[in-house]
Amino acid sequence: MNRLIILSIIFITSCNTDSNPDNDPDIVTPHVGIDAPISLSYNIISVYPHDTSAYTQGLELFNGKMYEATGDYENSSLRISNHKTGLIEKKHLMGTSDIFGEGITIFKEKIYQLTWESNVAYLYNISNIDKPIKTFNWPYEGWGITHNNQDLIISDGSANLYFVDPETFKVKSTLSVRDDQGAVNMLNELEYVNGFIFANVYQTNFIVKIDAESGHVVGKITLNGLLQQSDVVPNRTDVLNGIAYDSTSKRFFITGKRWPKMFEIEVK
DSSP: OHHHHHHHHHHHHHHHHHHOGGGOTTEEOOOSSOOOOEEOOEEEEEEEEOOTTOOEEEEEEETTEEEEEEOSGGGOEEEEEETTTTEEEEEEEOOOSSOOEEEEEEETTEEEEEESSSOEEEEEETTBOSSOSEEEEOSSOOOOEEEOSSSEEEEOSSSEEEEEOTTTOOEEEEEEOEETTEEOOOEEEEEEETTEEEEEETTSSEEEEEETTTOBEEEEEEOTTOSOGGGOOTTTSOOEEEEEEETTTTEEEEEETTOSEEEEEEEO
16 A cells, blocks of 8 residues: 555656656746846837738838738738838738737748637748748747747747747747746737847737847836827727837837837837
8 A cells, every 4th residue: 555655656746747847958947036127218219100900910020111910810911011101012811710810020031920829820922922832830829929040939928938940830949938026928929139039018018128048038118108098999999019120220110909000119
């Protein structure tokens, strides 16, 4: 009887150890004693019109054009626009009653587009957004996506960021994002800039700046009050979401779901 109890304890302990994320060699866990993130200030440089039908999920500036992915099932789309005028130049409706579009990134002349709960990601040629050339299986929810010129970086609404092989869509490693208070969940739309990942925190007006090596949140941009009360349509205008970076001007473009405006800002 005692032997059975001992074997049971060993089995349970082994299972608990194997299921502990801290023991997973592919997860980079930040060190104890993380400094509080620095508050990052910003200046608004310009304000541009934005399509209020766009339930923005992903934003990317490429060769002077703004690429935007939107959600909301049948209304989900991939589109190209002139961000200064708000004019939509090309639009591909890719949603269905089952497909809810999510984030995008552009890597090596290809557009990668996530979907929310259907476990599929689409690949398009940059020259033709009318039809994907390939699909990938993605085992988690799809939220935001960016890249570091080597790996795709994907969020799933948790505190994890997944570094993914762009050829196979297989997870190579997982980064756990922390600040001085603990795990930072609800990481959504992403933008990689010079060794840091900028991420919208869903349902907030925060964008966090994450060290891509350690997972530490080193800075936070608070974007309260971008929209005026007159800009807000009750039960229609939704939360902040959408980060695009212009490497030439070193400025960000920020918008939200069904927002009437897009903001060009300079982060100090």
